[in-house]
Amino acid sequence: MTKAIIKDLETFGSGSYLADDVTVLLDIVDKDAVADVPVSEKEVLIQSGQRHYSDMLTLEQAPSARHEQLYLQALADGKARTASDIANLAYTLHDIFHNTVNEKKPLILVSLVRAGLPVGVLLQRALTNSNSAYALPTKHYGISIIRDRGLDPVALQSILDNHPDSPIVFVDGWTGKGAIYQELAGSLEPFSDNNHPSFVNIFHQGKEVIPLLTLADPAGVAWLAASFDDWLIPSGLLNSTVSGLISRSLYTEPQSGLHRAIFYDNLDAIDHSLEFIEQIESARQQLTTTPKRLVTFTQPRYNTQSIIDGIATEYSIDNRNRIKPTIAEATRAILRRDPERILLATADHPDTTLLRHLCRDRDIEISVLGAKILPYQAITLIKKRTSRA
Numbered sequence: 001m002t003k004a005i006i007k008d009l010e011t012f013g014s015g016s017y018l019a020d021d022v023t024v025l026l027d028i029v030d031k032d033a034v035a036d037v038p039v040s041e042k043e044v045l046i047q048s049g050q051r052h053y054s055d056m057l058t059l060e061q062a063p064s065a066r067h068e069q070l071y072l073q074a075l076a077d078g079k080a081r082t083a084s085d086i087a088n089l090a091y092t093l094h095d096i097f098h099n100t101v102n103e104k105k106p107l108i109l110v111s112l113v114r115a116g117l118p119v120g121v122l123l124q125r126a127l128t129n130s131n132s133a134y135a136l137p138t139k140h141y142g143i144s145i146i147r148d149r150g151l152d153p154v155a156l157q158s159i160l161d162n163h164p165d166s167p168i169v170f171v172d173g174w175t176g177k178g179a180i181y182q183e184l185a186g187s188l189e190p191f192s193d194n195n196h197p198s199f200v201n202i203f204h205q206g207k208e209v210i211p212l213l214t215l216a217d218p219a220g221v222a223w224l225a226a227s228f229d230d231w232l233i234p235s236g237l238l239n240s241t242v243s244g245l246i247s248r249s250l251y252t253e254p255q256s257g258l259h260r261a262i263f264y265d266n267l268d269a270i271d272h273s274l275e276f277i278e279q280i281e282s283a284r285q286q287l288t289t290t291p292k293r294l295v296t297f298t299q300p301r302y303n304t305q306s307i308i309d310g311i312a313t314e315y316s317i318d319n320r321n322r323i324k325p326t327i328a329e330a331t332r333a334i335l336r337r338d339p340e341r342i343l344l345a346t347a348d349h350p351d352t353t354l355l356r357h358l359c360r361d362r363d364i365e366i367s368v369l370g371a372k373i374l375p376y377q378a379i380t381l382i383k384k385r386t387s388r389a
Contacts, residue, residue, distance in 0.1 A: 003153055003154050003157060003254040003255060004154050004254065004255060004256060004257040004258070006025070006154060006155070006158040006257075006258065007158075007161075009023055009025065009141070009158060009159070009162055010023070012024060012025055012026075013028065014244065015117070015142075015243070015244025015245055015246045015263065015273070016244045016245040016268070016271050016273045016274065017117075017121055017244045017273060017274065017277070018274070020124075020128075021121045021124055021125070021140065021277070022111065022117065022120060022121055022124065022140045022141065022142050022244070023139075023140070023141050023142070024113070024117075024141070024142040024143075024244065024246065025141055025142065025143045025144075025152070025155040025158065025159070025258055026113065026142070026143075026144060026155075026246065026249060026258055026259060026260060026261040027252065027257055027258040027259070027260045027261070028260070028261060028262065028263050029250075029260050029261070029262055030262070031059065031262050031264075031266075034056075034057050034059070034250070034262055035056060035057070036057065036058065036059040037056045037057065037058055038058065039058050039336070039337060039338050040338055040385070042056060042058055042337075043337065043338045043382070043383065043385040044385045046385075047319070047322075047384065047385045048385075052148065052149070052251065053147075054146040054147075054149060054248075054249065054250055054251040054259075055250065055251060056250075057247060057248065057250065057262070058336060059247075059262075060239055060240055060247065060264055060267070062241075062267060062270055063238065063241065063270070066357060067237075067354065067357075067358075068270070070237065070353060070354040070357060071234065071237045071238055071242075071272070071354070073353075074232050074234045074237055074354070075234040075276065075279060077232070077350075078231070078232055078233065078234045079234070079279055079280060079283045080283055081231070082122075082215070082233070082234065082280050082283070083280050083281075083283035083284035083286075083287060084284075084287060084289065084291075085215055085226035085227065086119075086122045086123060086126055086215075086226075086280065086284055087126065087134075087284050087287055087291040088226055088291050088292050088293075088294050089123060089213060089215075089224065089226050089294065090123055090126040090127050090132070090134045090136075090291070091133070091134045091291035091292065091293065091294075092224060092293050092294040092296070093107065093123070093127065093134070093136060093169065093213075093224075094127070094133075094134035094135070094136050095134075095293050096296075097136060097167065098136060100167065101136060101137055101138075101166065101167065102137055103137050104165070105163070105165040105166045106136075106137035106138050106139045106163070106166055107127070107136055107137065107138045107139075107166065107167055107169065108138070108139050108140075108141065108159060108163050108166045108167065108168045108169070108201075109123055109124060109138055109139070109140040109141070109169055109171055110140075110141050110142075110143055110156075110159065110168055110169070110170050110171065111140065111141070111142045111143075111170075111171040111172070112142075112143070112144075112145045112170060112171065112172045112180065112184075113142045113143060113144050113145070113243075113246060113248075113249050113261070114239070114240070114243040114244075114246055114247075114248060114249075115172055115173030115174065115235070115236070115243070115328070116142070116170075116171040116172040116173055117142050117243045117244055117246070118173065118235040118242060118243060118273070118276060118277065119171050119172070119173050119213075119214070119215050119235070120140050120142065120171040121140065121277050122277060122280055122281070122284075123138075123140075123171065123213075124138055124140040125277065125281050126281075126284060133291075134291065139163065139166075141155070141159055142244075142246075143155035143156065143159075143259075144249035144258075144259035144261070145180060145183055145184060145187070145249075146183075146249060146251055146259070147179055147180070147183055147321070148183075149183075149251050150183050150184075150186055150187040151183070151184060151187035151188070152249075152252075152258060152259045153187070153254050154254055154257060154258050154259075155258055155259070156187070160198045160201055163201075164197075164198075164201070165201075166201060167200075167201060167202075167204040167211075168201050168202055168204075168211065169211045169212075169213050169224075170184060170210075170211060170212045170213065171212075171213050171214070172212065172213070172214045172222075173214065173215055173216075173233060173235060173236060173328065174214055174215060174216040174217070174218070174230075174233060174236065174326055174328055174329075175214055175216070175217045175218060175219035175220075175221050175222060175225075175326075176218070176219060176324065176325045176326045176328075176329045177219055177304070177305075177308055177320065177323065177325060178219040178220075178221040178300065178302060178304075178305075179320075179321075181210065181212055181219070181221035181222070181300060182221075184210055184212060185210045188202055188203075188210060191203070192207060192208075194207070205223065205296070205298070206298055208298065208299065209223055209298050209299075210223060210300075211223050211224075212224075213225065214226075215227075215233060216228070216229055216230065216231060216233060216326075218230045218303070218304060218325070218326055218375045218376060219300075219302065219303060219304050220300065220301035220302055220303030220304065221300035221301070221302065222297070222300075223296055223297055223298075224294060224296050224297075225294070226294065228303070228375065229375060230325075230326045230327055230375050230376050230377045230378070231327070231351060231377075232327055232350075232351035232352075233327070233328055234276065235276060236326075236327060236328025236329075236331060236332070237328070237331055237354055238272060239332065239335065239336075240264045240267060241264075241267055241270055241271050241272050241273065242272045242273055242276050243273060244273050245263055245264045245265065245267060245268065245271055245273065246261050246262075246263060246264075247261045247262040247263075247264065248261070248336075249261050303375075304325070304375065304376065307325075307372070307373055307376065308320060308323055308325065310372070311323055311343070311373070311379060311381075315381060317381065317384075319384075321382075322381060322382040322383075322384065323379060323380075323381060323382075324337075324379065324380040324381075324382065325373075325376045325378075325379040326376060326377075326378065326379075327351055327352060327355065327377050327378045329380070330342060330355055330378040330379055330380040331354060331355055331358070331378075331380075333380040333382060334355065334358045334359070334362070334364070334380060335358070337380075337382050338382060338383045338385065339362075339364050339380050339381065339382060339383065340364075340365070340381045340382060340383040340384075341364060341365040341366065341367055341380075341381050342355060342356075342359055342364060342365070342366050342367070342378060342379070342380055342381075343366075343367050343368075343369050343373055343378065343379040343380075343381065344356075344366060344367070344368050344369070344373075344377065344378055345368075345369065345370060345371065345373050345374050345376065345377050345378070346368065346370070346377075347366075347368045349377055351377055352377055352378050355378055
């Protein structure tokens with residue numbers, strides 16, 4: 001299958017981020033060109049196999065005042081930790097790459113849209129600050145990855161063509177079950193032959209090492225992560241309004257071009273994307289602790305696979321896609337999907353306040369399971385739907 005070719009990457013936008021923050025390699029289409037599919041109908045179409053989730057959208061609505069308030073509280077509570085985690089990740093990247101990259105062949109950060117975008121922008125800011133102890137020449141792109149369909153091959157090849165001598169690190173916000181890691185690994189497999197011209201761009205840490213970086217890695221699959229905790233990452237509580245006003249991506253066949261998305265310009269007045277970056281940046285610059293070199297891994301550990309298997313058995317779930325672990329994924333599933341129940345490790349953990357608020361608003365059942373689901377603090381189970389209720 002012939003792929004479309006994108007030559008000039010500088011013509012692409014940055015969502016609501018600054019132009020120097022990121023180049024988003026998505027085909028931005030008009031909202032009117034995308035069918036607004038109600039959640040209940042979308043669940044039937046997805047679970048019955050009639051349509052893939054990446055072929056349709058439920059257009060995003062503005063968060064409620066209470067939702068906004070809980071996000072701002074999470075930002076206040078998690079700002080210092082996020083800043084410290086970004087500093088440690090940046091320091092580690094500098095330690096690994098400072099002898100091999102330069103202005104002509106910078107380190108390429110490739111954020112996975114959408115959850116990777118805020119983390120990638122924060123890393124880009126930290127690494128390109130000339131006053132930073134871990135300054136490093138970098139270029140940052142955002143590209144689409146879709147479960148079952150993989151990384152956008154047109155976007156990836158365009159980056160490789162434009163930066164033939166640069167190493168690439170993929171950036172995501174967190175891991176849940178490890179499904180996106182598996183999707184990424186599958187998409188990169190064609191490059192794993194030592195004789196492939198782009199082998200060294202991707203497999204710079206070893207032939208079997210997928211260079212995935214995350215802020216949090218409960219699933220135990222990332223090459224580099226700031227922690228393995230399921231904690232209240234502030235950017236995980238909102239959708240487009242903390243991710244450059246960009247929608248979830250929509251699939252496009254490779255011969256037709258890039259994966260698509262819409263730009264939610266109607267939510268501009270409540271966009272937190274840049275404000276989030278500025279607040280974490282300010283906190284990072286005020287850190288007084290010395291950043292630390294984080295551990296890297298050559299293979300995924302799949303730390304939580306037995307937990308997912310146990311949940312699937314206990315609740316008779318044959319499709320693992322109906323299980324959404326981590327606070328961030330559990331929250332997003334409530335906002336975008338049709339949840340059956342929420343599983344919590346503890347009844348009143350402060351990091352699950354928003355989740356519990358959303359459950360009360362929508363009359364969603366909560367089950368407290370204790371340590372059996374740790375390290376996950378929360379898991380959303382999606383209703384089984386094969387017909388409209």
